[in-house]
Amino acid sequence: MSLLKLCNVSKIYNQGENRIFALDNVSMEIENGEFTAIVGKSGSGKSTLLNILGCLDTPDRGEYYLNGRSVEHLSENELSRIRNSTIGFVFQSFNLIPTLTAFENVELPLKYRGISKNERKCLALSALEEVGLSERARHNPSQLSGGQQQRVAIARAIASQPPLILADEPTGNLDTKSENDVIRILKRLNQSGRTVVVITHGKKLARVADRRITISDGRITH
Numbered sequence: 116m117s118l119l120k121l122c123n124v125s126k127i128y129n130q131g132e133n134r135i136f137a138l139d140n141v142s143m144e145i146e147n148g149e150f151t152a153i154v155g156k157s158g159s160g161k162s163t164l165l166n167i168l169g170c171l172d173t174p175d176r177g178e179y180y181l182n183g184r185s186v187e188h189l190s191e192n193e194l195s196r197i198r199n200s201t202i203g204f205v206f207q208s209f210n211l212i213p214t215l216t217a218f219e220n221v222e223l224p225l226k227y228r229g230i231s232k233n234e235r236k237c238l239a240l241s242a243l244e245e246v247g248l249s250e251r252a253r254h255n256p257s258q259l260s261g262g263q264q265q266r267v268a269i270a271r272a273i274a275s276q277p278p279l280i281l282a283d284e285p286t287g288n289l290d291t292k293s294e295n296d297v298i299r300i301l302k303r304l305n306q307s308g309r310t311v312v313v314i315t316h317g318k319k320l321a322r323v324a325d326r327r328i329t330i331s332d333g334r335i336t337h
């Protein structure tokens with residue numbers, strides 16, 4: 116059974132008279148343990164696809180199965196529970212809370228999940244260690260470079276040890292060295308058993324993936 120399976124999924128936006136098929140009859144499967152890169156021009160539907168895979172959005176047509184289970188009739192609460200237990204998200208713009216330290220940023224989603232203080236500390240510190248930032252735990256985002264902030268965001272995504280990592284252009288705002296750091300971390304996460312799906316414009320990141328899916332005008336072209 117595939118971890119992720121889309122069957123004839125469309126997502127349609129209405130803009131005045133025009134209907135835009137952000138996704139147009141997309142079918143695809145991703146297996147457990149795969150590292151997949153989604154590539155394509157700006158506006159081609161990549162983020163829409165990732166948002167559906169991450170249960171942040173739902174298809175207008177077609178079916179999405181996560182772990183063999185259709186998400187179609189799930190309530191907002193159930194979707195949120197699935198997101199929290201299954202998926203770690205990483206975005207291009209880090210989305211850290213500026214007034215919290217690196218440690219507190221990583222710890223916050225664990226707090227929302229009701230995990231005890233001791234366990235939170237253990238999980239958050241080990242996630243920061245995994246991205247090589249143990250020494251920076253007490254720093255605020257403004258005291259960190261862009262690359263370090265993205266590594267904190269990755270630590271936050273992996274702290275609860277989700278089996279699936281979804282990243283929307285995670286290296287889009289980074290210099291070459293930080294880009295390489297982030298690529299290395301994502302590759303290592305995949306090698307330790309996580310399924311990773313990244314959207315990227317970067318050739319290097321696309322190259323380390325096992326598989327590349329290209330979309331154009333809402334359709335998978337290869």
Ligand SMILES: Nc1ncnc2c1ncn2[C@@H]1O[C@H](COP(=O)(O)OP(=O)(O)O)[C@@H](O)[C@H]1O
Pocket residue numbers: 128129130135136137155156157158159160161162163164
């Ligand atoms: N909330 C929205 N409302 C209207 N149109 C949208 C919305 N989100 C995305 N779109 C349109 O859907 C298409 C795909 O967008 P998106 O998935 O963000 O592409 P990409 O991530 O590849 O740049 C674009 O034409 C975009 O303008």
Ligand SMILES: [Mg+2]
Pocket residue numbers: 161162163
């Ligand atoms: Mg996008």
